[in-house]
Amino acid sequence: MIACVAVVGHQNNPLYLQSFTGADDALKLHHIVHCSLDVIDERVNNPKRSVITLNESYLGLLYPTESYKVYGYLSNTKVKFLVVTTDLDVKDTDIRSFFRRFHAAYVDAVSNPFHVPGKKIISRIFAARVSGIVKAFAPGTYG
């Protein structure tokens, strides 16, 4: 089950953070997302990246804690997409397709002329789409 999703800008400024657990552990999720940013920075500065020169780098599992797993995805504009999930076994292909759809929703939200780049995303349509993608991701385990 997906606990939360986050979008972080290229200066590590948070653009969007949404939790889906219902419980009041938003702060803990914030913390986890923050730690994951450090892992991303490590991976990005790692020379391993020069071998794979894809446009969108799927970073994979970043940070397994005791009950959560954090997956990351980096767009070529250095916008980071993070997903925190409580599922123990998640297929790689599922997460990749999740990130693709998430990225597409983000691109549509940013194309809004009233969105200020660098500020938080306040689009309600984006929030609805992300909730839809999250629900579609784990139809059996969610809820």
Added chain:
Amino acid sequence: MAAGPRPRKSFLRHEKPRRATRRSERRMAPLVPKSGDAIFASIDRVVGPMNTAEASTKSEALINAELFTLTYGAMVRQLLTDLEEVDVVNKQLDQMGYNIGVRLIDEFLAKSNVSRCVDFKETADVIAKVGLKMFLGVTASVSNWDPEGSSFSLVLDDNPLVDFVELPDTFQGLHYCNILSGVIRGALEMVSMKTEITWIRDMLHGDDAYELRVKLLKQIPEEYPYKDDE
């Protein structure tokens, strides 16, 4: 020495049969296309999705519809930053549309070859089916005629100007597509019809379609600029 008989040349004339002119080869006068789609297909510059298959069948130069949408969005955003008041921006968009409309009508009439409209009803159909299709790539429907036939509603289900747009709460009074009302007003004024156009429904405000109310105020007869008796 004795020359034999000269061999007779046989002059078999192979006469080629004259090809009868086929009916299809005879030149026919090109028919003026009546429907919006046929006119649309012969236009040079068309706004459409960046689809190479469509580009090869329809025309050479297509501009990307997203570029058009983003350009319009940037323009509205800049107007809001400069003028700051929603009502002033609405009026400015209408004025810009008016300036576009008075010039666009000539291109429309030149490219579309439609005949002179007999009455206002025909004008409404031409705007909805031919004009909007040619310039925006969408068809609108005409409805809600009032009993005198002097005003109608133009309903657009799809509008390329507003892809990706979501109005923030501070700009709720903004008529984002007000440029369209200005364009129609300007174009009709150049063909001697003075109109008043208002927005009834707007998808950005939560409705299900875009509805424009076009009201004919008066027909201005064409005036001769010269005096005849001099």
